Amino acid sequence: xxxxxxxxxxxxxxxxxxxxxxxxxxxxxxxxxxxxxxxxxxxxxxxxxxxxxxxxxxxxxxxxxxxxxxxxxxxxxxxxxxxxxxxxxxxxxxxxxxxxxxxxxxxxxxxxxxxxxxxxxxxxxxxxxxxxxxxxxxxxxxxxxxxxxxxxxxxxxxxxxxxxxxxxxxxxxxxxxxxxxxxxxxxxxxxxxxxxxxxxxxxxxxxxxxxxxxxxxxxxxxxxxxxx
Ligand code: IPE
Ligand code: IPE
Ligand code: MG
Numbered sequence: 001x002x003x004x005x006x007x008x009x010x011x012x013x014x015x016x017x018x019x020x021x022x023x024x025x026x027x028x029x030x031x032x033x034x035x036x037x038x039x040x041x042x043x044x045x046x047x048x049x050x051x052x053x054x055x056x057x058x059x060x061x062x063x064x065x066x067x068x069x070x071x072x073x074x075x076x077x078x079x080x081x082x083x084x085x086x087x088x089x090x091x092x093x094x095x096x097x098x099x100x101x102x103x104x105x106x107x108x109x110x111x112x113x114x115x116x117x118x119x120x121x122x123x124x125x126x127x128x129x130x131x132x133x134x135x136x137x138x139x140x141x142x143x144x145x146x147x148x149x150x151x152x153x154x155x156x157x158x159x160x161x162x163x164x165x166x167x168x169x170x171x172x173x174x175x176x177x178x179x180x181x182x183x184x185x186x187x188x189x190x191x192x193x194x195x196x197x198x199x200x201x202x203x204x205x206x207x208x209x210x211x212x213x214x215x216x217x218x219x220x221x222x223x224x225x226x227x228x
Contacts, residue, residue, distance in 0.1 A: 003219045005172035007051040011186050014178025014202030027071040032204035034079050043208040045090060045124040051168050052126050055186050059133030080110045091123030097164040098132035127165055134188030137164055163189055173218045177203045195221055
């Protein structure tokens with residue numbers, strides 16, 4: 001593979017439809033989705049991907065039935081506690097993007113512990129987007145700017161530096177599963193020049209073969225950034 005993306009970002013969609021197809025409930029679909037995520041982190045790390053951003057819960061997902069939202073919180077809790085140790089051993093640096101202050105205290109504690117514990121790891125950088133909104137990220141940047149009393153003019157660089165993960169290069173490859181051809185408020189600022197890859201595969205079925213298919217597709221593209 002000639003051109004390996006440095007940063008891959010994924011909208012992990014289709015857990016519900018996967019569950020329906022297999023006669024399971026939605027939560028079982030989300031559980032299968034977590035397992036798929038674990039495998040994709042592992043594989044991305046092996047392939048030498050530097051940054052992996054995954055969209056796990058959007059600012060709009062609160063509109064779902066209470067039982068589903070609570071079930072998802074339970075899964076976050078379980079996987080954060082249980083799987084983070086193995087990510088740490090793998091050398092992964094784990095962090096989070098989104099408004100975490102609304103989450104139950106015990107989840108926030110685990111989140112902080114995981115970030116703290118893996119902060120200096122040199123392996124793959126994994127960014128979990130939970131209660132993340134692309135518009136919210138831009139609004140937050142503007143508010144931080146106002147709080148700094150910065151004198152204008154404001155440049156792209158200024159705003160970029162105030163995004164959730166300013167040290168991370170923009171995603172080279174942005175993947176969405178489950179056949180939806182939209183971004184649903186994901187990584188709006190950073191995705192301006194990302195290469196998009198859409199697949200009909202439901203997230204729980206997204207395996208290393210699919211990941212490699214996406215990377216191959218990326219490798220065959222010419223990125224022009226507006227040049228002739
Ligand atoms: C993605 O799967 C996971 C979250 C948004 C939390 P969905 O739950 O959206 O699955 P579908 O789109 O209903 O199949
Ligand atoms: C986007 O998926 C959010 C995540 C994958 C976390 P959704 O399933 O919520 O998006 P829509 O509703 O199809 O746009
Ligand atoms: Mg969906």
